[in-house]
Every structure is written in structure tokens, then in C-alpha cells.
Amino acid sequence: MHAAQSSSAVFHAIADPNRRRLLGLLSAGEKPVQELAGHFDISFAAVSQHLGVLRDAGLVVSRPLGRQRLYSLDARPLRIVNDWTLQYRDFWKGCLGRLRNYLDDNK
Amino acid sequence: MRLNLLYTEDYPHPIEKVWAALIDPAALAAWLMTNDFEPKVGKRFTLHCPPKPGSRGRFDCVVLELEPPSKMVWSWQGADEDPPSRVEFHLDRIASGTRLKLIHIGDTDPTMLGLLSQGWPKRLDALRSHLVS
Numbered sequence: 001m002h003a004a005q006s007s008s009a010v011f012h013a014i015a016d017p018n019r020r021r022l023l024g025l026l027s028a029g030e031k032p033v034q035e036l037a038g039h040f041d042i043s044f045a046a047v048s049q050h051l052g053v054l055r056d057a058g059l060v061v062s063r064p065l066g067r068q069r070l071y072s073l074d075a076r077p078l079r080i081v082n083d084w085t086l087q088y089r090d091f092w093k094g095c096l097g098r099l100r101n102y103l104d105d106n107k
Numbered sequence: 108m109r110l111n112l113l114y115t116e117d118y119p120h121p122i123e124k125v126w127a128a129l130i131d132p133a134a135l136a137a138w139l140m141t142n143d144f145e146p147k148v149g150k151r152f153t154l155h156c157p158p159k160p161g162s163r164g165r166f167d168c169v170v171l172e173l174e175p176p177s178k179m180v181w182s183w184q185g186a187d188e189d190p191p192s193r194v195e196f197h198l199d200r201i202a203s204g205t206r207l208k209l210i211h212i213g214d215t216d217p218t219m220l221g222l223l224s225q226g227w228p229k230r231l232d233a234l235r236s237h238l239v240s
């Protein structure tokens with residue numbers, strides 16, 4: 001298991017479309033890296049590198065199986081993304097309340 | 108990422124007055140944040156607020172569209188790692204005054220939407236079975 005991750009690591013990890021696609025593929029279940037690489041035009045090494053970024057962000061875990069390495073999704077750090085949207089919801093509510101007061105006070 | 112916020116507010120004030128509150132830096136400072144905003148398309152400006160955990164307290168914005176007194180669009184970035192999101196202000200004259208629609212939309216990548224909407228229990232079960240296997 002990996003340590004709890006910072007929001008910046010998670011946002012960095014999901015900012016890349018290839019990495020988001022990897023997460024999408026893994027949401028269907030555990031897969032060997034060879035199979036994952038088959039879905040991409042980029043090199044095997046590049047796919048491994050993207051998986052490394054996802055692993056560092058705590059979004060995927062891997063385990064060896066024979067000569068293969070199997071990857072699976074751990075979506076828990078994505079909670080941060082959800083919290084982020086909730087923060088904005090409260091933020092704009094506060095702003096709009098102040099805007100209303102501002103308009104009412106400056107007749 | 109998955110940000111899709113819409114607010115509708117009606118004000119008993121003329122549209123010009125509400126518009127002024129959106130584009131006047133002093134007004135923005137009163138209801139939004141301290142800023143170096145200028146109402147010019149292409150203007151890069153920064154909003155500042157006290158930093159707190161999870162926020163650096165700075166938002167980098169660009170004026171993308173400006174159509175007085177009815178529409179203004181900003182790009183909005185709260186962290187270097189975030190993809191820029193989009194903030195839209197729409198004003199309409201209504202019988203009782205002015206209607207403001209505020210829209211804040213982020214990247215709505217279908218993969219992310221799927222992952223987020225599938226819910227946690229399923230994913231956590233998958234993880235648990237993986238860990239005990």
C-alpha cells in the first residue's frame with residue numbers, strides 16, 4: 001500500500017489523457033501491463049512510466065504474478081477530486097451572497 | 108475536474124449596475140477577491156485570498172470573452188496541476204431587474220466522470236478482493 005497522497009499528486013496524475021484512459025481500462029478489473037500497453041499507440045516504456053505516476057499518486061497498485069506484473073485500480077484518492085468540487089460549490093455560494101449584499105448596499 | 112456548477116440569481120437592480128459589480132476591480136474585491144482585473148479580452152489577472160489547506164490562495168485567470176452588459180467569460184486556474192476551468196457570467200434583463208447565471212465548468216473527461224460516478228463501494232470491493240487474493 002502507498003501512503004496517503006497529496007491532492008497535487010492526484011491532480012497531476014489525472015491531468016494526462018493517457019493516464020485517465022489507463023484508469024478507465026483498470027476500472028474493468030486487474031490487468032497485466034502487457035495487455036494495457038496493447039490499448040495504446042505509445043511505447044511500452046511510456047505506458048510503464050504512466051503507470052508509475054499513477055502508482056505514486058496512490059491510484060493503482062501492482063503485484064507480480066509469475067513473470068507478469070498485474071495492475072489494479074485504487075480509486076480512493078479520487079475522493080480528493082470530489083472534495084475539490086464541493087469546495088467550489090461553497091466558495092461560489094459565499095461569493096454570490098456577498099455580491100447580493102454589495103448590490104443592495106450600493107444603491 | 109468534474110466541475111459543472113450553475114447558479115441563477117435574480118437581483119432587483121438594473122443590468123448596468125450588476126454588470127458594473129462584475130467588472131469593477133473594487134467591487135470584485137468586495138464580493139470575490141483582491142485582484143488586478145481589467146475588463147479587457149486577453150487580460151491576465153490574479154485573484155488572491157488567504158491561503159488555507161488545499162488551496163494556495165491564488166487563482167490565475169484570463170478574460171476570454173467580454174460582451175457588455177450581458178456576458179463575460181474567464182479561464183480560471185487554482186493550482187498549477189489543475190487544468191484551467193471556465194467561469195461564465197451571463198446577465199439578462201428580467202421584469203424584476205436582472206438575472207445572473209454563473210457557470211463554472213471544469214474538464215469533464217468521460218473516463219473521469221465514469222470513475223467518479225461508478226461509486227466507491229464497487230471499487231473498494233475490487234481492491235479488497237485484490238488485497239486478499
